Amino acid sequence: MTTATLNPPPSPSSQSPHTLTFGGVLRSEWIKLRSTRSTNWSYLITALGIWGIALLGALVIANYSDVANLAELKTKNLDNKIFNDYFVSIITGSVSLTGLVVAILGVLVISGEYSTGMIRSTLTAVPTRTPVLVGKAIILFLTTYAITFIAQLLSFPIVAIILTRINVTANLFDSNIFLPLLGCSLFLSLTALLSLTVGTMVRSSAGGIGIMMTLLLVVPGLLFALLPMDWRPNITPFLFTSAGTEIYTRMDQPTLSLPQAILVTLIWNAVTFIGAMILLKRRDA
Amino acid sequence: MITATALSKHYGRKVAVNDVTFAVHPGRVTGFLGPNGAGKSTTMRMIVGLDRPSEGSVTINGKAYAQHRSPLQEVGVLLDAKAVHTGRSAYNHLLAMAATHGIGKSRVHEVIEITGLGSVAKKRVGGFSLGMGQRLGIASAILGDPATLILDEPVNGLDPEGVLWVRNFVRDYARQGRTVFLSSHLMSEMSQTADQLLIIGRGQIIADAPLTDVIASATNPRVRVCSPHAAQLAELLAAPNVTVLSSEAGVLDITGVDSKTIGELAARNGLTLHELSPQSASLEEAYMALTTDAVEYRTETVR
Numbered sequence: 269m270t271t272a273t274l275n276p277p278p279s280p281s282s283q284s285p286h287t288l289t290f291g292g293v294l295r296s297e298w299i300k301l302r303s304t305r306s307t308n309w310s311y312l313i314t315a316l317g318i319w320g321i322a323l324l325g326a327l328v329i330a331n332y333s334d335v336a337n338l339a340e341l342k343t344k345n346l347d348n349k350i351f352n353d354y355f356v357s358i359i360t361g362s363v364s365l366t367g368l369v370v371a372i373l374g375v376l377v378i379s380g381e382y383s384t385g386m387i388r389s390t391l392t393a394v395p396t397r398t399p400v401l402v403g404k405a406i407i408l409f410l411t412t413y414a415i416t417f418i419a420q421l422l423s424f425p426i427v428a429i430i431l432t433r434i435n436v437t438a439n440l441f442d443s444n445i446f447l448p449l450l451g452c453s454l455f456l457s458l459t460a461l462l463s464l465t466v467g468t469m470v471r472s473s474a475g476g477i478g479i480m481m482t483l484l485l486v487v488p489g490l491l492f493a494l495l496p497m498d499w500r501p502n503i504t505p506f507l508f509t510s511a512g513t514e515i516y517t518r519m520d521q522p523t524l525s526l527p528q529a530i531l532v533t534l535i536w537n538a539v540t541f542i543g544a545m546i547l548l549k550r551r552d553a
Numbered sequence: 554m555i556t557a558t559a560l561s562k563h564y565g566r567k568v569a570v571n572d573v574t575f576a577v578h579p580g581r582v583t584g585f586l587g588p589n590g591a592g593k594s595t596t597m598r599m600i601v602g603l604d605r606p607s608e609g610s611v612t613i614n615g616k617a618y619a620q621h622r623s624p625l626q627e628v629g630v631l632l633d634a635k636a637v638h639t640g641r642s643a644y645n646h647l648l649a650m651a652a653t654h655g656i657g658k659s660r661v662h663e664v665i666e667i668t669g670l671g672s673v674a675k676k677r678v679g680g681f682s683l684g685m686g687q688r689l690g691i692a693s694a695i696l697g698d699p700a701t702l703i704l705d706e707p708v709n710g711l712d713p714e715g716v717l718w719v720r721n722f723v724r725d726y727a728r729q730g731r732t733v734f735l736s737s738h739l740m741s742e743m744s745q746t747a748d749q750l751l752i753i754g755r756g757q758i759i760a761d762a763p764l765t766d767v768i769a770s771a772t773n774p775r776v777r778v779c780s781p782h783a784a785q786l787a788e789l790l791a792a793p794n795v796t797v798l799s800s801e802a803g804v805l806d807i808t809g810v811d812s813k814t815i816g817e818l819a820a821r822n823g824l825t826l827h828e829l830s831p832q833s834a835s836l837e838e839a840y841m842a843l844t845t846d847a848v849e850y851r852t853e854t855v856r
């Protein structure tokens with residue numbers, strides 16, 4: 269390596285009118301997101317997870333389905349509903365895995381700044397602070413949405429080719445497929461967003477990831493085990509995971525309507541977002 | 554111009570900065586000096602709004618830092634602690650910082666050149682040496698070509714060339730009429746860089762004066778005399794406000810009289826002098842004299 273040579277300072281340029289703008293903060297957050305290794309890895313794993321599990325799911329159904337049973341199903345398959353549901357459950361089969369990956373990513377987007385000290389640079393550039401969290405939230409949400417949705421779309425033809433072997437077909441643009449896939453990406457993006465705000469409150473990777481894992485994996489099972497039977501219907505549907513799952517799986521007897529399910533996940537996000545905003549504004553960096 | 558008014562910061566029961574009032578003026582380099590834990594970094598963090606003052610306020614050109622429309626053009630700051638994501642390249646770090654203010658790529662390349670980071674700009678910051686990290690910090694600080702430059706121990710970890718460069722850079726910066734506020738532990742470095750000194754100890758301002766005044770007021774001017782008639786001369790000089798110390802035979806360190814008086818006295822009495830030299834106190838001595846009572850973490854003398 270050549271020795272680094274320091275050059276004399278140039279005379280000051282006449283102060284050009286650069287100002288801090290929200291658009292600038294968005295661009296900055298986008299640069300940060302795409303130039304971090306943990307981010308790129310997380311999204312790669314997410315995409316591979318969606319494809320891998322869709323492929324696996326399709327192969328299992330194609331090879332082990334009872335053909336006689338399928339023929340019988342076909343007669344009941346009004347509006348292709350049963351087959352559409354096959355497609356949706358195969359393509360969204362990876363959510364429990366990809367949900368964890370985007371949760372970790374969401375925490376790291378902010379906790380990585382705290383652990384490395386980057387937050388001090390960020391907050392000196394944007395001393396009003398609020399735009400930083402809003403900017404991060406928008407960029408994280410949109411990127412997660414775009415990547416998970418595109419990955420799901422791309423997995424559709426793979427699943428379709430495999431399932432034609434057992435004559436199970438569906439149209440991607442059927443609203444019973446397209447809408448659930450949109451909903452699934454919404455759930456994943458809102459999971460990332462929730463993790464971002466939780467991470468902002470606790471300011472530590474281990475703490476944030478721990479809380480999110482508990483919320484996504486432990487709480488549902490724990491409540492199921494501990495709650496008295498007659499309380500369950502009043503509490504369980506309002507968990508982040510249960511409400512989120514109802515966004516992309518339409519059950520025969522849903523406990524929440526689609527708008528209600530979306531509303532519940534949004535309320536979870538709103539509460540943590542407000543908490544994160546207050547703490548970010550108040551605390552010393 | 555940085556103006557602090559009755560500024561205090563408590564961390565729990567620990568008082569890091571205690572009711573300080575000072576102004577840092579444009580057109581000169583103001584050195585911020587103080588022992589470890591005196592409150593220098595805390596004060597600097599409060600100036601740029603990273604830490605909220607417990608009491609009092611601090612403004613930059615009349616406004617709180619956060620109220621400026623273009624903070625990076627107003628103030629460039631280098632903090633003592635690392636403030637860069639280790640997983641990102643120097644180039645992307647600067648690009649992300651610049652983007653917030655719509656500062657273009659050309660300026661990013663410019664500051665990389667200015668700070669000599671060209672060969673490592675695309676490498677991950679995690680692998681940077683201390684000096685390279687410091688250069689990146691300086692590059693971030695000057696990104697917005699700011700009117701005020703705040704540098705917390707900027708020469709920390711720099712090689713001699715880097716130290717010289719920082720010295721010339723900040724002096725040039727001040728000469729252009731901008732405000733420069735820098736802290737350092739190297740007193741000798743400060744004596745070659747600063748015009749004005751702000752000395753802090755235990756969170757309180759001990760001195761705020763031009764460099765030369767600080768040196769003069771903190772230590773009495775001393776005159777060194779070498780003479781074969783040292784003992785005789787010492788007797789002649791004896792007076793209530795004069796101290797004569799002799800560290801070795803034939804050598805006197807005299808305070809309380811100037812060299813002119815001593816020379817004339819010797820001539821009148823026919824005493825030979827081999828040396829007659831006024832000793833200017835170093836900044837180091839002045840600083841030690843000022844802060845002996847204000848040292849937070851004193852090195853215990855080994856018994």
Ligand SMILES: Nc1ncnc2c1ncn2[C@@H]1O[C@H](COP(=O)(O)OP(=O)(O)OP(=O)(O)O)[C@@H](O)[C@H]1O
Nearest residue numbers: 564567569587588589590591592593594595596633
């Ligand atoms: N975040 C914090 N929480 C608790 N105490 C703190 C915090 N930051 C600083 N302090 C304390 O406040 C005092 C002043 O610290 P500061 O870092 O400002 O000193 P300094 O003058 O920069 O010292 P140095 O020369 O070692 O860099 C110290 O006693 C330090 O321990």
Ligand SMILES: [Mg+2]
Nearest residue numbers: 593594633705
């Ligand atoms: Mg310090």
